[in-house]
Amino acid sequence: MKRFIIAFLAAFIFIVLWGWFFNGVLLKDVSAEVQSLFRSRQEIMNLFHWIIIGQAGLALAFVMIYASGFATGGIAAGVRLGIMLEILAVGARCAIYATQPFPAKLLVLISIGGFIEMIVTGVIVGAVYKSVAERTAQRRDRF
Amino acid sequence: MLFRPKPDFPWLISGHVVMAFFLTFLCAKFVPAGGARTGALLGLLVALVYVGAHLITFAVQPITNKILWGWNVGALIQFAVAGAIIGTIYKSSSPATRPTPNA
Numbered sequence: 001m002k003r004f005i006i007a008f009l010a011a012f013i014f015i016v017l018w019g020w021f022f023n024g025v026l027l028k029d030v031s032a033e034v035q036s037l038f039r040s041r042q043e044i045m046n047l048f049h050w051i052i053i054g055q056a057g058l059a060l061a062f063v064m065i066y067a068s069g070f071a072t073g074g075i076a077a078g079v080r081l082g083i084m085l086e087i088l089a090v091g092a093r094c095a096i097y098a099t100q101p102f103p104a105k106l107l108v109l110i111s112i113g114g115f116i117e118m119i120v121t122g123v124i125v126g127a128v129y130k131s132v133a134e135r136t137a138q139r140r141d142r143f
Numbered sequence: 144m145l146f147r148p149k150p151d152f153p154w155l156i157s158g159h160v161v162m163a164f165f166l167t168f169l170c171a172k173f174v175p176a177g178g179a180r181t182g183a184l185l186g187l188l189v190a191l192v193y194v195g196a197h198l199i200t201f202a203v204q205p206i207t208n209k210i211l212w213g214w215n216v217g218a219l220i221q222f223a224v225a226g227a228i229i230g231t232i233y234k235s236s237s238p239a240t241r242p243t244p245n246a
Contacts (some may be wrong), residue, residue: 019199029188037145039205047202054198061191068174069185080172087165092193093160098151101144 004067007128011121012059018120019055022113030106037102059121066125078126084116089114145205163225170229182230186222200201 023031031038039047062085070077090111097107166189174181192213201211 038203043205044203050198050202054195054202057195057198058192061188061195064191065173065185065188068188081169084165084169084172085189088162088189089192091158091161091165094154096158096160098154099146101147121236128182135233141200 002071003129004063007066007125008059008063010124010128011062012056014121014124015117016052016057018113018117021050022117027106027109027113030109034101034103035099035108062118062121063125066122066129073126074130075123075126078122078124078129079119080122082120082122083115086111086114086118089118110128153233166222166225167222167229170226174230174233177230177233179227179231179234182228182233184222184226185230186201186224186226187219189226190218190222 038044044051062081065085066078066081075082093107093111096102097104114124166186170182170185170187173185197211197214197218198208201208
């Protein structure tokens with residue numbers, strides 16, 4: 001349970017920071033080109049709690065999947081899970097492109113950012129699971 | 144205009160093909176022994192990833208509450224049923240459940 005909570009918190013903090021840096025700083029100008037598809041800044045700020053809840057849900061789901069099927073594989077398994085989940089998200093983005101008038105460039109850039117986000121999340125979650133397991137084993141050997 | 148007047152079907156279909164392929168791939172890695180229940184559970188966990196993404200979309204795009212919760216409930220049903228189907232097919236074709244030729 002300890003590993004789960006630490007991994008969730010670490011993944012959540014990274015996803016929040018990356019989301020702010022990638023969408024709020026790097027993609028700011030590209031997103032501004034299609035402002036009509038987005039809410040106004042004031043509206044987004046009023047609904048900001050949904051962004052945080054969504055990112056928490058994402059981190060929670062990632063760690064739950066990792067913990068229940070990939071935990072023995074370490075960092076490599078975390079990276080593999082991240083890549084698979086992001087490819088699923090790219091599939092969903094193709095459906096978004098089919099139904100919403102987003103420029104392809106923006107969706108490609110969002111997908112590149114998504115890959116980085118999910119791979120790093122996989123590394124973080126895998127590393128947390130590995131390091132806590134190693135520490136527990138060391139403590140067991142000592143006693 | 145938030146939505147296209149008419150969906151671009153080739154992109155819509157290819158997106159779903161990618162999702163189906165990688166959900167199957169994930170199921171094969173996650174539950175090699177198969178089973179409808181475990182497949183459905185994985186489907187629900189994957190749907191949670193989408194629910195998170197939908198909530199973020201709701202915060203930044205002018206979609207209604209009805210669309211948001213429709214998407215969320217739809218994703219939970221879609222992925223749970225798809226996971227159960229994949230799990231059932233994997234279980235029925237796994238070596239442990241396949242009848243031996245001389246039995």
